[in-house]
Amino acid sequence: MENVYEELGRWISILYRRFQVYINNELKDLDITSSEYIFLIKLYENGELNQEELSSIYYIDKGATARSLKRLEKKGYIKRFKDKHDKRSYKLALTEKALLVKTRIYKTLESWDKTISVDITTEELKKISSTLKKMSLRALEETNNINKT
Incomplete structure (x- = not known):
């Protein structure tokens, strides 16, 4: 899988x-x-x-x-x-x-x-961008926490 x-x-x-x-x-x-x-x-x-x-x-x-x-x-x-x-x-x-x-x-x-x-709609691009932003901000938060320890 x-x-x-x-x-x-x-x-x-x-x-x-x-x-x-x-x-x-x-x-x-x-x-x-x-x-x-x-x-x-x-x-x-x-x-x-x-x-x-x-x-x-x-x-x-x-x-x-x-x-x-x-x-x-x-x-x-x-x-x-x-x-x-x-x-x-x-x-x-x-x-x-x-x-x-x-x-x-x-x-x-x-x-x-x-x-x-x-062939990708504006709505799809907005959703992709929004999702990647959320994931990136979480990744930044996590790596900032790692750097503090």
Whole structure:
């Protein structure tokens, strides 16, 4: 008998890995990877943020966030500047170069969404998203409890 959780994990893993391959391929000429574009998206949506805010939005390790942001800065997509309200902290902002590729990134994401959601209704997508969110929040809660012990 098949294990429903194993099947769920397998399909989530496949979808995630194939998406990474797709993003890496589609944005290759821009030198933007699947581990970097997510930070550009949040900066497009929010303007200026700091590194800690970006880490907590995505529940990503601070070290991994720092490495991705350093690469984006080196490539000229983001810039750092002192936070006016906290002189010990730095804010991150998009550069002109990042603004020039915004439409391309969003169109790439839209194309992926259309590809994977053919014949899936909006209601089904909402239910999948809601269910995965609940499971993810429980997983975060459990791993946070483990880290506290």
